[in-house]
Amino acid sequence: MPEGTSDTATDVRRADVCAVAVADCFRGDGESLANPIGVIPMIGGRLARASFEPDLMMTDGEATLIANHAASVPAAERVVETFNPYRRMFDVVWSGRRHVMMGATQVDRYGNQNIAALGPDPQRPAVQLLGVRGAPGNTINDTTSYWVGRHGPKVFVEAVDVVCGIGYDRAAELGPEAARWHEIRRVVSNLGVFDFETDDHRMRIRSLHPGVTVAEVQEATGFELAVPDDVPTSRLPTPDELELLGTVIDPDGTRYREVPDPA
């Protein structure tokens, strides 16, 4: 546990634990485009850049990469580093200089992800979602992580209905050349942090947030998770990180509305 942090889970708010868990996904990425999509991912990404990964580049959610640390910045206050319209984003993605954190409506044990549609018939979906978006291209070209705000068995499923983002089993079938840039680094949820650092790339508990039990997370997961002998507790934010989150990155506390504290 980092020096100076609280040693009781009750002092810590879940959203802050999620934000630092997201930030840690970008650790070591250096000068690349950190592209977290969504509220907690954006806050966590900004935290990484404001602290231990100062060379990360990040979007304003539109057509520029900006230097501001705040997660939500009015257009007039943005410090623009470069022009990055959608057209150019593919140059970045296909060059591999990017780590995206996307959402997932479904994700399976090998990290296959679905945001397109639910149901067995792809031409007549039971539930139409967004579409495949950029997930196929992200996962074959870039490091990809996923954020799931509400961990449950309908999200973490045995098999996703439409493979948008490809997981480790699909990548392995392609062979080493096609899959050489495939990496699903982490899945961060409101219950814990998961990785694929097992022999067969099955999803593994990397850490559970304070107060979450293995039984609880297994019950909320529709497949069997790999469980290490000793399950770490997700690290707590340092005082410096809490200060950054509360005064610079997310002073309005939007993270607490996205991830409520456990009852």
Place this chain on the structure above:
Amino acid sequence: MTPDEVAGRLRSGMTVGIGGWGSRRKPMALIKAILRSDVTDLHVVTYGGPEVGILAAAGRMSRLTFPFVSPDVPNPMTGGSVPGLDPHFRAARQAGLLTCTELDEGMLLLGLQAAAWRVPFLPTRVGLGSDVLRLDPGLRTVRSPYPGPDGGEGEELVAQPAIALDAALVHVNVGDERGNAAFTGPDLYFDDLFLEAAAEGFVSVERVVATEDLVAEAGDVTRLRISRLFTTGVVEAPGGSDFTDCVPDRDRDDEAQSRWFATAKDPDARAAFLEEWARA
């Protein structure tokens, strides 16, 4: 041209590309003209926004090639926007009313680029391993004729076929009468590429100015990204993106977009909305 003259150039069954991105800079004045015409059975190719649900609900579209359809609804947490789901598109798709080709966002870019460059396909790693290949049995792979990175056999790649358009419809900020035009907002999206991939390209603009004023009106020569080489007709349509945005001229009108979405469960309200909207 007028919007109705553009619609008059379209024929039922055509493949029509629509510019913009999500709820951003959609050529709604031209979409309205389609609703006023008798054109039907369209194959729409787009980074989809509300025009998809509108054309589906109006029974004008039978086929769709898309990487996403999303209205970019307001995000109450950040004041920005989140993708969101389009209830009219969902209803049409879930009822089995559309034949769809689902592509990665970048595959659509390559398909348009291939058509623009008059080659049958462009190779890409994008799509390998994903279900876009399963969902579209016509999609082929191609073996690179060059050695792979280890000096051995060349890599297998997706051969994204050209997506040739019969017509493209886009809406940008400013243009001249001959078909040169500029975007003054943050992003051109892929509007130039839609025009270059199309046999006939139609541009509606917020305002038509004299050619000698175009650079000044656009702000900078680098904004003049649409040239008359690739446009067939220009329409002056102030407010032509309707409730989708056309920044800096206009922000997205979330209230109007919400009113349209709210008709999803009521066929009478939906028909009434479209009837009134297409005439406005």
